Amino acid sequence: MDSATMGEMVMAGFQKLGFIQFTGIEGVEYAPGRNVVRMAGKPEHYNHNGDVHAALLFGLAETAAMGASISGIVDLLGETFIVARNGRIEYLARAKGDAGPFSATSELTPETIAETRANIASRTEIELEVPVTITDVTGKPVASAAFTAVIRPRRS
Incomplete structure (x- = not known):
């Protein structure tokens, strides 16, 4: 199976996650070394100021980072265990x-x-430092984030 097909399978599995469904996060671009995801705020996502709740922005950033961390190794996922450390x-x-x-x-x-x-x-x-930038619809940065992805051999 080629990397593009495996990437499509990963994205299909991603769309089944409850958090992804609640937030409405969707994949925009997924390629080796790059992951772009998007979320349109819904009324239930807003805080008392009418802004997207900080926790949802954190989740959006984590989703982008962890997707990028596996984007160049999709064909090796069966051999690895991946988790966000921080x-x-x-x-x-x-x-x-x-x-x-x-x-x-x-x-x-x-x-x-x-x-x-x-x-x-x-x-x-291996531990990867994975940077993320969140922008609004105009391209203005609203948050900058970084996550540590731990990738280790899967236990037999």
Whole structure:
């Protein structure tokens, strides 16, 4: 099975998750080293100021980061266990409900992907720092985030 077909399978599984369904997060672009997801705020997502709740922006960022962390190794997922170790986010501007949809973009370098693939081949655990930028519909950054993805060999 080629990487594109495997990527489509990953995205189909992603759409079945309850959190993804509640938030309405959808995939925009998925390629080796790059994941872009989008969320249009719904009334139930807004806080008392009419902004998208900070927890949902955090979830949007984490979704983008973890998708990017596996984007270059989709064909090796059967050999790996992947989990987020930690995450941090800086809110840069209000995520006003009417300024959506909001897009989260996460990118890894080809060198990072190559190193990750080499570590999987040698059954060596790796931790990746995965950056994310969230923007509003105009492209204005509303948050900057980073997550640590731990990729380790799957136990037999």
